[in-house]
Amino acid sequence: MKVLITSGGTTENIDKVRGITNFATGSLGKIIAEKYIEDGHFVILLAGKNAKLPDPSDNLKIISISDTQSLDENMAKYVPQVDIVIHSMAVSDYSPIYMTDFGEVATSNDLNEFLNMKNSSKKISSKSDYQVLFLKKNPKIISKIKEYNQDVILVGFKLLVGVSKKELFSVARTSLNKNKADYIFANDLEDIFDGQHIGYLVDENGEKIAHTKSEIADLIFTTTLQKLKGEANG
CATH class of the missing domain: 3.40.50.10300 (CoaB-like)
Known part of the structure; x- marks a missing residue:
C-alpha cells in the first residue's frame, strides 16, 4: 500500500x-x-x-x-x-505579489494597479520606514x-x-x-x-x-x- x-x-x-x-x-x-x-x-x-x-x-x-x-x-x-x-x-492562505514603499501606495489614484505589478529586484530595498505588501489568495x-x-x-x-x-x-x-x-x-x-x-x-x-x-x-x-x-x- x-x-x-x-x-x-x-x-x-x-x-x-x-x-x-x-x-x-x-x-x-x-x-x-x-x-x-x-x-x-x-x-x-x-x-x-x-x-x-x-x-x-x-x-x-x-x-x-x-x-x-x-x-x-x-x-x-x-x-x-x-x-x-x-x-x-x-x-x-496567501502569496505575495508586490511589495512597495508606503508613500507610493498613499499617493496612488488607483490601488488596482499594484495587483498587476511584480518586484523586479532580487532583494527589495529596506530604506523605507513602512512597506505595503499585496497578497493574493492561494487555491485550497x-x-x-x-x-x-x-x-x-x-x-x-x-x-x-x-x-x-x-x-x-x-x-x-x-x-x-x-x-x-x-x-x-x-x-x-x-x-x-x-x-x-x-x-x-x-x-x-x-x-x-x-x-x-x-x-x-x-x-x-x-x-x-x-x-x-x-x-x-x-
Whole structure:
C-alpha cells in the first residue's frame, strides 16, 4: 500500500531573501509517516523546508516542498499513485505579489494597479520606514485531491483557535463535505501544549478523540487501514 503525507509548512517568497511562512514543525506528520513505514507500507512525504523528518528507509520517499505551487504540482503527480492521502501540512492562505514603499501606495489614484505589478529586484530595498505588501489568495489544495484521484482515502486537517466543540465539529464537517474527504482531523490550538495534543477524527458518523500526537497517529493509521480493507472486501 502507498500513502502520501504532507507535513510542515509552506513558504511564499516575497523576494529572494524574504518569505511568509508559519510555525508548523511537521512533528505530527513525521510520527504518522513512521506508523505506516513500520507496518511495511510505502510513504511519499511532501515536507516543508524545515519540517521534522523520519529516519531514512527503503519505504520512504521525501520530497521537499517550498510553496503552495510546488505542493500542488507534486500532489497532481503523486496522488494518482497512492491509496491514502493524509494532508496535515499547514499551507499558506496567501502569496505575495508586490511589495512597495508606503508613500507610493498613499499617493496612488488607483490601488488596482499594484495587483498587476511584480518586484523586479532580487532583494527589495529596506530604506523605507513602512512597506505595503499585496497578497493574493492561494487555491485550497485539499479541494483538488479527489479530482486527482477520486478513489483515494483522504484525511484532511482543520485547526481553529479558541472555539467550542460544536463549532469545531461544524467547521470540520463543512470541510468534510466540501472537499469530499473521508475524515477531517479537527483540533484547537489552545488544546496543544506540553506534550498534549487533543483532537478529533471526524467523519459522517461521529468523532473519535485522541490526546497526544502518538494517539493521533495511531487513530489515523488504524482507521484508514480499516477503511481500505473494508472497501477492498466490498
